[in-house]
Amino acid sequence: DGGITQSPKYLFRKEGQNVTLSCEQNLNHDAMYWYRQDPGQGLRLIYYSQIVNDFQKGDIAEGYSVSREKKESFPLTVTSAQKNPTAFYLCASSTPRTGRDSPLHFGNGTRLTVT
Amino acid sequence: AQKITQTQPGMFVQEKEAVTLDCTYDTSDPSYGLFWYKQPSSGEMIFLIYQGSYDQQNATEGRYSLNFQKARKSANLVISASQLGDSAMYFCAMRVNKLTFGTGTQLKVEL
Numbered sequence: 695d696g697g698i699t700q701s702p703k704y705l706f707r708k709e710g711q712n713v714t715l716s717c718e719q720n721l722n723h724d725a726m727y728w729y730r731q732d733p734g735q736g737l738r739l740i741y742y743s744q745i746v747n748d749f750q751k752g753d754i755a756e757g758y759s760v761s762r763e764k765k766e767s768f769p770l771t772v773t774s775a776q777k778n779p780t781a782f783y784l785c786a787s788s789t790p791r792t793g794r795d796s797p798l799h800f801g802n803g804t805r806l807t808v809t
Numbered sequence: 810a811q812k813i814t815q816t817q818p819g820m821f822v823q824e825k826e827a828v829t830l831d832c833t834y835d836t837s838d839p840s841y842g843l844f845w846y847k848q849p850s851s852g853e854m855i856f857l858i859y860q861g862s863y864d865q866q867n868a869t870e871g872r873y874s875l876n877f878q879k880a881r882k883s884a885n886l887v888i889s890a891s892q893l894g895d896s897a898m899y900f901c902a903m904r905v906n907k908l909t910f911g912t913g914t915q916l917k918v919e920l
Contacts, residue, residue, distance in 0.1 A: 727908070736813075736900055736910035737854075752907065782852060795842050795861055798908055800854035 696721045700785050700801035707779075707808050715770045715804045717785030724789050726768035727798060730754060731782040740783075743768055772806065779808045811836045813903050815911035822891045822918055829876070830886040830914045832901030841905050843884040845875065848898040848913070857899075860884060891918045 698719045707713045719726065725744045729737040739752030743762040757776025762768055768787075772779045782805050786798040812835040822828040834843065843860040860868045860875045868875045876885040888895055896918045901911040 729910075734818075734912070736815075736912045739907055739909075742907060784852075784854060786854075795859060797844055797856040797859060798854075799856070800846075803852045805852075 698785055698787055698799055698801035700783075700804050702804060703802065705804055705806045707806070709808055710774045711808075712774060713772050713779075713806065713808075715772065715783055715785075715806070717768045717770065717801060718766055719768075719785075719787045719799075719801075720766060721787055721799060722765070722789070723787035723799070724765070725787060726762065727786040727788075728752075728758070728760065728768070728770045729784045729786065731784060731803075737784060740770065772808075779806060781806060811838075811841075811903055811905055811909045813901055813909055813911035815901055815914050817914045818912075819915040819917070822888075822916065824893060824918055824920055825890050827887060827889045828891055828916065830888070830899050830901075830916065832884045832886065832911060834882050834884060834901075834903045836903065836905055838905045841903055843875070843877070844902045844904065844908070845873070845884075845886045846900045846902060846910075847895075848900060850897070854900070858886070888916075893918050893920070 701716045727742040728740040741760040743749035759771045784803045785801045788796045788798045814833045841862045845857040847855045858870045858873045860877045872889045874887045898913045900913045
């Protein structure tokens, strides 16, 4: 079955460490996205990529980095520069690249806790 | 700039009743898409329904319908015949070049 896989489901890290969240999709989608969700809040866009080897900052990109070397993969690195990294992270994909009518398909999320 | 507003942090509804979840939006772009997503306690985001800005008719998907009032810039979700499994967080979202979400409404369906 096609879908988006995020791993791991739960992740724990010590403050000051970089951590990479995995996102893989086999839907053959062009565009991929990373969102962050905090309790009681909606989703906020961190980074998005509409094509391989290209990505753009979203609304809250500071302290995060991404790469898009393959169409299927869009890993997110939470760096030590991110002041409040504890959150629920959701990866999504869609096609066509700029279609306003194409819904995003989401993974099941990674819950990151930094202490 | 795009903005989505959901003014109801929480709602209760009795099983088998209909419920309306409010959503207003703001954009200067004439072409946009409106979406509703459901997020159960497990965390995944489930796409429910889509409405395009140029669509003349309100979208419907099974028990979900979208009450689209373009002049008022509102896109309310109506769930008919509520079920216990409908208890979840519901997000309204708008897409111009990127998808922007509201803060969500927590719906609880009671017996």
